[in-house]
Amino acid sequence: MTENSYPFKKIEPKWQKFWRKIGLFKMDPRSPKTKYYCLMMFPYPSSALHVGHGRNYIIGDVVARFMMMRGFNVLTPMGWDAFGLPAENAAIKDGIHPKTSSLRNITRMKKQLDAWGTGYDWSREVTSCLPDYYKWTQWIFLKLYEKGLAYKKKAAVNWCPSCQTILANEQVIEGRCWRCDNQVTEKVLEQWFFKITAYAQRLLDDLSKLKEWPQRVRTMQQNWIGRSEGVRIDFPLEGEDKALSCFTTRVDTIYGATYMVLAAEHPDIEKLIEGAPNRDDILAFVEKVRKQNIASRATAEIEKEGIFTGRYVINPVNNRQIPLWIANYVLMEYGTGAVMAVPAHDQRDFEFAKKYNLPIEVVIDNPNEALNAQTMRGAYVDEGVMVNSAQFDGLDNRQAMEKIADFMEKKKIGQRTVHYRLRDWLISRQRYWGAPIPIIYCEHCGQVPVNEKDLPVLLPEKVEFRPHGESPLKQARAFVNTTCPKCKAKARRETDTMDTFVDSSWYYLRYLSPKDKNRPFEREIVNKWLPVDQYIGGVEHAILHLLYSRFITKVFYDLGLVDFDEPFKRLFTQGMIIKSGAKMSKSKGNVVSPDELIAKYGADTVRLYTLFIGPPEKDAEWNDRGVEGAWRFLNRVWRLIKQPNVAEGKKNDWLKRKTHLTIKKVTEDIEREFHFNTAISAIMELVNEIYKAQDEGVDAVAREEALEATVILLSPFVPHMAEEMWQLLGKKNSIFELPWPSYDKEAIQAEEVLIVVQINGRVRAKITVPYDITEEDLKEQVLHNEKVTTWIKEKPVKKFLIVPRKLVSIVL
RNA sequence: GCGGACGUGGCGGAAUUGGCAGACGCGUUAGCCUUAGGAGCUAAUGGAGAAAUCCGUGGGGGUUCAACUCCCUCCGUCCGCACCA
Numbered sequence: 001m002t003e004n005s006y007p008f009k010k011i012e013p014k015w016q017k018f019w020r021k022i023g024l025f026k027m028d029p030r031s032p033k034t035k036y037y038c039l040m041m042f043p044y045p046s047s048a049l050h051v052g053h054g055r056n057y058i059i060g061d062v063v064a065r066f067m068m069m070r071g072f073n074v075l076t077p078m079g080w081d082a083f084g085l086p087a088e089n090a091a092i093k094d095g096i097h098p099k100t101s102s103l104r105n106i107t108r109m110k111k112q113l114d115a116w117g118t119g120y121d122w123s124r125e126v127t128s129c130l131p132d133y134y135k136w137t138q139w140i141f142l143k144l145y146e147k148g149l150a151y152k153k154k155a156a157v158n159w160c161p162s163c164q165t166i167l168a169n170e171q172v173i174e175g176r177c178w179r180c181d182n183q184v185t186e187k188v189l190e191q192w193f194f195k196i197t198a199y200a201q202r203l204l205d206d207l208s209k210l211k212e213w214p215q216r217v218r219t220m221q222q223n224w225i226g227r228s229e230g231v232r233i234d235f236p237l238e239g240e241d242k243a244l245s246c247f248t249t250r251v252d253t254i255y256g257a258t259y260m261v262l263a264a265e266h267p268d269i270e271k272l273i274e275g276a277p278n279r280d281d282i283l284a285f286v287e288k289v290r291k292q293n294i295a296s297r298a299t300a301e302i303e304k305e306g307i308f309t310g311r312y313v314i315n316p317v318n319n320r321q322i323p324l325w326i327a328n329y330v331l332m333e334y335g336t337g338a339v340m341a342v343p344a345h346d347q348r349d350f351e352f353a354k355k356y357n358l359p360i361e362v363v364i365d366n367p368n369e370a371l372n373a374q375t376m377r378g379a380y381v382d383e384g385v386m387v388n389s390a391q392f393d394g395l396d397n398r399q400a401m402e403k404i405a406d407f408m409e410k411k412k413i414g415q416r417t418v419h420y421r422l423r424d425w426l427i428s429r430q431r432y433w434g435a436p437i438p439i440i441y442c443e444h445c446g447q448v449p450v451n452e453k454d455l456p457v458l459l460p461e462k463v464e465f466r467p468h469g470e471s472p473l474k475q476a477r478a479f480v481n482t483t484c485p486k487c488k489a490k491a492r493r494e495t496d497t498m499d500t501f502v503d504s505s506w507y508y509l510r511y512l513s514p515k516d517k518n519r520p521f522e523r524e525i526v527n528k529w530l531p532v533d534q535y536i537g538g539v540e541h542a543i544l545h546l547l548y549s550r551f552i553t554k555v556f557y558d559l560g561l562v563d564f565d566e567p568f569k570r571l572f573t574q575g576m577i578i579k580s581g582a583k584m585s586k587s588k589g590n591v592v593s594p595d596e597l598i599a600k601y602g603a604d605t606v607r608l609y610t611l612f613i614g615p616p617e618k619d620a621e622w623n624d625r626g627v628e629g630a631w632r633f634l635n636r637v638w639r640l641i642k643q644p645n646v647a648e649g650k651k652n653d654w655l656k657r658k659t660h661l662t663i664k665k666v667t668e669d670i671e672r673e674f675h676f677n678t679a680i681s682a683i684m685e686l687v688n689e690i691y692k693a694q695d696e697g698v699d700a701v702a703r704e705e706a707l708e709a710t711v712i713l714l715s716p717f718v719p720h721m722a723e724e725m726w727q728l729l730g731k732k733n734s735i736f737e738l739p740w741p742s743y744d745k746e747a748i749q750a751e752e753v754l755i756v757v758q759i760n761g762r763v764r765a766k767i768t769v770p771y772d773i774t775e776e777d778l779k780e781q782v783l784h785n786e787k788v789t790t791w792i793k794e795k796p797v798k799k800f801l802i803v804p805r806k807l808v809s810i811v812l
Numbered sequence: 813g814c815g816g817a818c819g820u821g822g823c824g825g826a827a828u829u830g831g832c833a834g835a836c837g838c839g840u841u842a843g844c845c846u847u848a849g850g851a852g853c854u855a856a857u858g859g860a861g862a863a864a865u866c867c868g869u870g871g872g873g874g875u876u877c878a879a880c881u882c883c884c885u886c887c888g889u890c891c892g893c894a895c896c897a
Contacts, residue, residue, distance in 0.1 A: 005851080215816080215817090216816065216817075216891080216892080219815070219816060219892075220816090220891095220892055220893085222815095223814095223815070223816095223892070223893055223894095224892095224893080226893085226896070228896070228897090230897080246897080247896095247897070248897060249896090249897065250897075261897090302895085304895080327895095328895085329895045329897095330895080330897080331895075331896070331897090333896085334896045334897075335896075335897065338897095339897045340897080341897085342897090346897070347813085347895090348895055348897080349897085351895095419896080419897095421893095421896060539891090542892085543892090612824090612836085612837070613824070613825095614824060614825060615825085619890095620824075620825095621823090621824070623823080623824070623838070625823095625838055625839075626824070626837075626838060628838085628850090629837055629838055630837085632837095632851095632852095633837080635851090635852090636852095639852090668828090672828095677824090677825075677826090677836085677837095678825090678826065678827095678835090678836080680836080680837090681825090681826075681835065681836035681837070682835090682836080683836095684835095684836055684837075685835075685836065688836090754832085756831075756832050758831080758832090758877075758878065759877095760877075760878095761876090761877060761878050762878090763831095763832055766832075798877090799877060801877060801878090803831060806831060806832095807831055807832080807878090809831080809877050809878065810877080811877045811878095
């Protein structure tokens with residue numbers, strides 16, 4: 001760094017202060033401009049931000065500044081997803097109260113955000129762990145409770161022994177805890193749920209409205225909801241006036257059902273095996289399978305095992321008696337926990353049938369090669385022709401599926417149904433650092449919701465929060481002991497807290513009236529500002545947070561609280577920043593902190609490099625050398641401003657053209673796909689051209705225009721430097737109050753164009769011709785071109801093709 | 813197993829509708845400037861070749877005057893879901 005290099009240390013704080021002073025990011029509710037809500041996923045206040053986080057905020061800041069210049073009334077708020085385990089774990093380890101550490105981290109992170117030059121309307125800051133926020137999280141719980149969408153039930157749940165808490169299905173990844181990566185086990189407990197399954201179909205259908213979401217995220221949500229259409233069939237029990245119902249998506253294979261299987265958790269098992277001679281063996285087997293808990297079932301492909309119950313059921317379409325088994329490969333959570341097994345046409349059933357010598361019967365034949373049940377080595381799961389299926393024989397199995405379903409519905413032995421993979425959202429957490437669930441248990445009245453006027457249910461501050469499998473709040477007597485809101489008798493409070501995803505499912509609404517004491521948000525204001533125009537965050541929230549937010553929004557819509565039923569119109573998921581081949585994390589020790597980088601090169605350099613590193617939706621490897629490149633470029637631009645144009649020279653139409661081409665390219669790159677990397681490279685090209693033009697001598701007007709364009713086009717990326725240079729160019733006011741430039745179409749059209757000449761598909765010559773040359777003249781020129789004639793020689797021209805202003809293709 | 817994305821120099825990555833492959837940057841090499849350079853400037857930089865030219869976008873095949881781009885097929889990488897009936 002020499003004395004001539006770009007003095008960011010003086011410049012950056014100056015402009016940060018200036019933006020605060022003029023309230024650049026403070027949204028004016030009375031502005032007549034069109035609204036633009038630019039939202040970034042609010043961060044968890046961990047100890048410090050790294051450059052990976054920065055990518056999110058920098059992208060958002062570029063969008064906000066760009067949209068401002070495009071004439072929108074931009075809202076970019078910021079807040080803190082401040083409840084959650086890490087703060088509590090730190091408290092257990094270091095003895096610092098989660099509130100203290102969270103608020104301290106918030107202060108630190110706010111400084112980091114400022115240092116990056118990212119601007120927010122801080123007057124709208126929300127912090128989810130503060131009572132004026134979680135009061136309304138609790139209020140939302142009450143609304144869902146009123147609507148019957150929040151309920152309590154005993155359930156086998158995912159239990160993380162290390163975090164000592166329950167996890168939602170969404171938080172179990174391959175049988176492991178999403179947070180600490182330990183094996184999850186099963187535990188039966190009374191838990192609170194939100195009935196998200198009631199919205200499964202709408203959450204699925206409305207994905208089609210989200211055209212501006214990444215396809216990947218929509219597919220992930222679709223798979224997660226997991227709708228499947230099929231038929232529910234009742235199989236009467238032999239010797240009893242009862243039936244077992246099962247669900248199948250392959251009703252066309254019903255004639256090939258040679259046995260039925262139950263999940264070990266099936267509630268009817270005890271009754272079914274009453275009096276069976278090997279009852280104890282069966283129970284022992286059931287017990288064994290149950291112990292193969294969620295975790296091991298998910299991680300390891302375990303050997304299929306089963307046991308015969310001694311009972312039989314009747315296949316209702318052909319009255320055939322088939323044996324009833326219990327097996328470890330049937331899941332209670334999906335369908336009815338009972339499956340009609342068709343070994344010939346289902347791989348799992350096939351393997352099981354082979355192992356236990358159960359009959360295999362082909363009912364769909366391969367049209368190309370006849371199947372043989374004795375010799376087949378796997379199930380045939382493709383399309384085919386119906387055989388051994390009574391009146392349905394000969395049909396195409398697709399058609400048969402419909403015909404059989406019709407037949408069963410008519411005969412009342414089965415019914416078309418839809419099943420979802422989505423489970424209800426388990427929101428209870430046996431931890432301290434979360435919003436208390438506003439429920440009171442009274443000896444007389446039972447489960448009673450807290451009155452709205454008594455909210456918030458304050459989280460007590462003095463609590464022993466070392467975990468012991470129960471909510472730490474259970475120890476806080478003053479908290480637990482209360483009176484019943486209905487009968488005033490002695491009562492006790494619910495001691496579980498809510499999943500932090502409840503907090504984050506509605507924060508984007510609170511930004512519109514963060515200080516409102518009377519309601520969570522104001523109807524008219526949120527209707528005006530929502531849906532969010534641009535949401536930016538990590539793809540890791542593709543399912544959890546985004547699905548929950550969509551659900552809560554739909555609930556609000558049904559409650560008449562809002563007029564929109566999707567919260568986020570456009571979603572952008574930025575890629576991770578990788579260092580040494582891995583995601584940055586403190587434990588891996590590969591964290592790149594922005595603090596030293598900003599101190600060494602300034603925020604603009606770090607911003608520029610972060611944006612230039614690659615397409616923002618893709619993961620990118622951080623390279624310290626690349627930062628130097630960004631620094632060099634900024635200095636190159638800086639020198640351009642500081643040094644006068646020495647050799648004032650001739651008119652330069654090329655520079656003017658390049659200027660306008662760059663305006664076009666940068667504008668489209670930002671607007672279209674957020675391709676900041678190519679936008680920046682286009683500006684680099686323009687800067688290179690300015691230098692070249694200066695060397696060759698350029699007129700002051702073209703140079704000035706190019707320079708101004710460079711500064712404006714750079715402004716969303718390197719705002720501090722842009723402001724400073726704008727001032728040096730003798731302009732008043734903030735550059736961000738300026739309208740984004742539009743390009744001059746005429747200037748882009750060149751006087752002369754380069755025409756590529758291909759002969760038999762190879763480039764053989766390049767010639768320059770007037771922009772508006774006629775086709776005849778062009779042909780004339782091409783055929784008389786020296787290079788072209790040497791290639792053509794005496795051969796006849798078979799084809800002569802012209803792509804206007806681009807190329808000529810000749811076939812010999 | 814199912815679903816999706818992708819495969820381009822030493823590296824990150826460019827390439828509107830098929831139309832000059834490798835923009836821009838990093839790195840490397842040579843030179844200039846400088847007391848010095850981890851600053852700046854100039855030039856070179858996919859491979860082979862003295863050159864004309866030829867070969868090059870994971871492999872093979874196809875469509876086309878023309879293919880990184882479209883079609884078929886194989887291989888590989890990444891991601892999501894996964895005993896879902």
